[in-house]
Amino acid sequence: MLAPVNKIIDTSVVDGPGNRTAVFFQGCNFNCKYCHNPETLHMCTACGKCVEKCPVGALSLTQGKVVWNPAICKNCDTCIKVCSHQASPKISWMTVEALADRVIRNIPFIRGVTCSGGECTLQSEFIVHFFRRMKENDLNCLLDSNGSVISFEEEQSLMDVTDGVMLDIKAFDPEKHLALTGQKNELVLRNALYLASIGKLTEIRTVIAQNEIDNAKTVYEITKLLSPYLATTDIHYRIIAFRPFGVRKQFLELGTPSQKEMHSMEAIARSNGFDHITLT
Amino acid sequence: MKAQKNIEASRAEVLEILKNPKNTHEQTMMALATLAENLLPYPDGTPEDFYSLYDKGIICDLDEGHAPYTARYILPDYDKLMKNGCKFLKLDLPKDLFEALNTLLIFYRHVPSITHFPVYMGNIDYLLEPFIQDTEEAKKMIRGFLIHCDRTFGSSFCHMNLGPKASRAGWIVLELESELKNSVPNMTLIYDPKITPDDFAELAIETALASANPAFAYKPAYDVDFKGRPFGIASCYNGLPIGGGAFTLSRLRLNKLANNSTSVSDFFDDTLPHAVRTLCQFMEEKTRFIVEETPFFSTHFLVNEGFIRQDNFVGLFGMAGLCECVNQLMKLQGKTERYGKDEEANQLGVKVMDALKEHVESFESKYSPDWDHHFMLHAQVGAAGDEGTSPGARIAIGEELPLYDHLRQAGLYHKYFPTGVGDIFPFDTTYSKNPAAILDVFKGAFKVGIRYISTYSSDSELVRVTGYLVKKSDIQAYAEGKQVINETVRGSYNAKEYDGTLRRKVRSI
Numbered sequence: 001m002l003a004p005v006n007k008i009i010d011t012s013v014v015d016g017p018g019n020r021t022a023v024f025f026q027g028c029n030f031n032c033k034y035c036h037n038p039e040t041l042h043m044c045t046a047c048g049k050c051v052e053k054c055p056v057g058a059l060s061l062t063q064g065k066v067v068w069n070p071a072i073c074k075n076c077d078t079c080i081k082v083c084s085h086q087a088s089p090k091i092s093w094m095t096v097e098a099l100a101d102r103v104i105r106n107i108p109f110i111r112g113v114t115c116s117g118g119e120c121t122l123q124s125e126f127i128v129h130f131f132r133r134m135k136e137n138d139l140n141c142l143l144d145s146n147g148s149v150i151s152f153e154e155e156q157s158l159m160d161v162t163d164g165v166m167l168d169i170k171a172f173d174p175e176k177h178l179a180l181t182g183q184k185n186e187l188v189l190r191n192a193l194y195l196a197s198i199g200k201l202t203e204i205r206t207v208i209a210q211n212e213i214d215n216a217k218t219v220y221e222i223t224k225l226l227s228p229y230l231a232t233t234d235i236h237y238r239i240i241a242f243r244p245f246g247v248r249k250q251f252l253e254l255g256t257p258s259q260k261e262m263h264s265m266e267a268i269a270r271s272n273g274f275d276h277i278t279l280t
Numbered sequence: 281m282k283a284q285k286n287i288e289a290s291r292a293e294v295l296e297i298l299k300n301p302k303n304t305h306e307q308t309m310m311a312l313a314t315l316a317e318n319l320l321p322y323p324d325g326t327p328e329d330f331y332s333l334y335d336k337g338i339i340c341d342l343d344e345g346h347a348p349y350t351a352r353y354i355l356p357d358y359d360k361l362m363k364n365g366c367k368f369l370k371l372d373l374p375k376d377l378f379e380a381l382n383t384l385l386i387f388y389r390h391v392p393s394i395t396h397f398p399v400y401m402g403n404i405d406y407l408l409e410p411f412i413q414d415t416e417e418a419k420k421m422i423r424g425f426l427i428h429c430d431r432t433f434g435s436s437f438c439h440m441n442l443g444p445k446a447s448r449a450g451w452i453v454l455e456l457e458s459e460l461k462n463s464v465p466n467m468t469l470i471y472d473p474k475i476t477p478d479d480f481a482e483l484a485i486e487t488a489l490a491s492a493n494p495a496f497a498y499k500p501a502y503d504v505d506f507k508g509r510p511f512g513i514a515s516c517y518n519g520l521p522i523g524g525g526a527f528t529l530s531r532l533r534l535n536k537l538a539n540n541s542t543s544v545s546d547f548f549d550d551t552l553p554h555a556v557r558t559l560c561q562f563m564e565e566k567t568r569f570i571v572e573e574t575p576f577f578s579t580h581f582l583v584n585e586g587f588i589r590q591d592n593f594v595g596l597f598g599m600a601g602l603c604e605c606v607n608q609l610m611k612l613q614g615k616t617e618r619y620g621k622d623e624e625a626n627q628l629g630v631k632v633m634d635a636l637k638e639h640v641e642s643f644e645s646k647y648s649p650d651w652d653h654h655f656m657l658h659a660q661v662g663a664a665g666d667e668g669t670s671p672g673a674r675i676a677i678g679e680e681l682p683l684y685d686h687l688r689q690a691g692l693y694h695k696y697f698p699t700g701v702g703d704i705f706p707f708d709t710t711y712s713k714n715p716a717a718i719l720d721v722f723k724g725a726f727k728v729g730i731r732y733i734s735t736y737s738s739d740s741e742l743v744r745v746t747g748y749l750v751k752k753s754d755i756q757a758y759a760e761g762k763q764v765i766n767e768t769v770r771g772s773y774n775a776k777e778y779d780g781t782l783r784r785k786v787r788s789i
């Protein structure tokens with residue numbers, strides 16, 4: 001079994017509690033306007049455009065596939081800039097064993113591993129096997145997901161090896177969510193409720209972009225919806241200010257919210273009983 | 281080196297010291313004292329070969345002084361002070377926090393050392409905890425106490441210890457450190473994962489990211505070397521017995537020794553054992569001078585009242601430049617593998633350390649019965665004249681490895697140095713939001729052999745230079761010709777140690 005891995009960060013302090021290794025899988029079912037890593041959205045179509053542009057010849061087109069040579073790549077990201085498919089040629093197709101070995105090398109410095117993306121649950125079968133290997137090594141296993149690919153309740157083999165899920169709550173209003181991400185949010189909310197009910201909703205996060213979405217409504221409704229579970233489980237809320245870095249040009253009209261706006265979001269979440277909140 | 285200076289030359293030096301506008305009054309006095317001491321020759325019995333090895337830069341006495349009149353590092357038993365008071369200083373037992381702090385400040389003033397300041401100030405949280413009643417009031421008093429230490433003890437080598445247990449006093453000291461951002465005292469948390477709670481250790485890391493203090497010492501490793509007897513961290517990062525300390529410290533620059541060897545076997549069979557023997561004999565003579573010719577151990581109140589015992593002191597055998605030594609030994613074999621990134625070079629480093637340890641342990645000192653009459657190894661950090669010599673067993677700045685590989689490499693060598701070794705890893709500011717992540721890295725480090733580790737944040741005003749702290753603004757002021765209270769700033773600036781610190785690899789994500 002192989003999965004497309006965009007990047008592995010050996011020492012990550014922003015993908016869950018403690019020091020973790022984060023694995024970013026390639027490919028996403030959303031198309032968020034504010035995506036910071038749009039090159040993780042789609043799979044490479046082998047159009048070959050980036051191959052010619054690479055300044056050091058690290059890319060080649062062999063048997064209809066783009067092959068990347070990490071040994072000579074200078075990480076200039078020219079390939080990513082020229083790609084019109086929101087893909088990256090710099091991915092590795094990895095086996096469960098190869099990925100597991102790579103992460104196990106980081107023991108004893110890490111307490112766990114986080115699968116992110118793209119949207120990692122597009123690889124849920126691969127992750128079940130991968131997390132089993134991680135559990136054998138006593139590592140804590142988290143998923144960072146948009147919650148719209150699978151119903152976690154129906155994926156018990158995945159839930160058996162998953163310690164928690166960090167879920168994006170992009171917008172509460174279905175129409176707004178559709179406009180922002182290209183997908184409906186009914187499944188996302190169902191997943192949030194299910195995960196909270198079994199104590200595995202580690203974190204929810206919402207990006208606050210000025211003028212784009214009904215920020216206050218989203219923060220209010222989601223915290224209200226989840227508030228009954230706070231008595232039995234700690235749900236961390238990460239409220240993220242939109243920043244333009246890495247975002248595609250056509251979406252740069254989104255504005256960064258003021259500090260005041262961010263604090264008012266925090267106050268709304270607190271009013272519904274959330275007390276573990278980070279503004280970033 | 282051996283030649284006596286004539287009186288005219290000495291007068292000129294006195295005048296130069298008196299006229300130096302960058303010295304505070306106290307710094308002038310101390311410089312005059314050093315000058316006077318060095319008018320004397322090295323102790324009788326210093327081996328002839330010492331001088332030729334000194335001239336080649338192989339042996340370095342760290343300008344400790346030719347005729348030391350006190351032990352280099354002293355770790356008084358402060359528990360005794362809190363239990364019995366001190367007759368000589370006419371101090372009764374302290375009954376409340378105010379008296380406890382006052383007692384300590386008076387006592388510190390009378391603890392001598394190579395720097396003339398107290399290099400060990402006790403396990404401050406344990407000492408103060410019995411006196412903590414009202415937290416706010418305690419905070420106010422301890423705040424004043426810490427400021428007093430910073431403004432009067434003008435040396436970054438004054439060292440306080442904390443832990444391993446969490447306590448109210450410990451929380452207060454850490455919270456104050458974040459706020460005060462002082463360069464004195466240096467601080468270490470004695471850390472034991474079985475005893476120290478995570479929240480206390482995380483607060484210590486948050487504090488370190490704000491103020492470069494405290495560092496972490498892994499207690500289980502020190503307990504093995506100090507046979508379960510009480511130890512403290514003094515001066516830079518030196519583990520030493522409480523109620524004792526160190527007589528003297530000199531060191532070998534292993535790289536210069538390798539440069540003066542014709543082959544790898546010449547190094548192992550001849551130059552290394554010869555240099556170790558010579559340095560041991562020199563240290564033995566210095567110790568003899570302190571013990572038998574100066575009145576320190578026979579008259580000082582610390583000895584008379586049992587705060588320290590002569591038998592509990594050791595000689596510190598220091599080394600530096602393992603990195604360049606190994607690279608040179610590889611070159612002598614026509615190989616290009618380098619210390620740090622290449623396994624073969626790292627294993628050669630282990631072999632060098634095994635040989636060094638064996639030679640040092642084969643020297644029997646007349647002194648130190650509590651420690652089997654042996655000197656202890658110490659990974660020495662910088663001094664003037666150290667260009668091209670990396671501190672202790674550290675990888676050269678600029679050749680640092682990825683974090684985990686670096687920790688594993690350093691972990692190979694920490695076990696050789698009961699009396700001091702340390703690695704420093706600056707982290708970028710992202711980490712300040714997640715101190716638990718750094719604690720995870722530290723816990724892992726201890727599992728791969730690290731015994732002492734410290735961090736600071738890349739944008740911090742305070743930086744840990746080789747093991748001690750300086751303020752960037754103090755270095756700046758000194759560079760502009762101004763006086764600064766902390767005399768360590770002068771040494772740091774002149775030895776260019778600080779320059780290297782700024783080039784150290786910052787760990788980021």
Ligand code: SF4
Nearest residue numbers: 044045048050083089
């Ligand atoms: S990465 Fe993009 S530009 Fe390069 S071959 Fe694939 S689709 Fe084309």
Ligand code: SF4
Nearest residue numbers: 054073074076077079
């Ligand atoms: S990032 Fe690497 S592969 Fe992409 S263009 Fe630059 S050198 Fe070539």
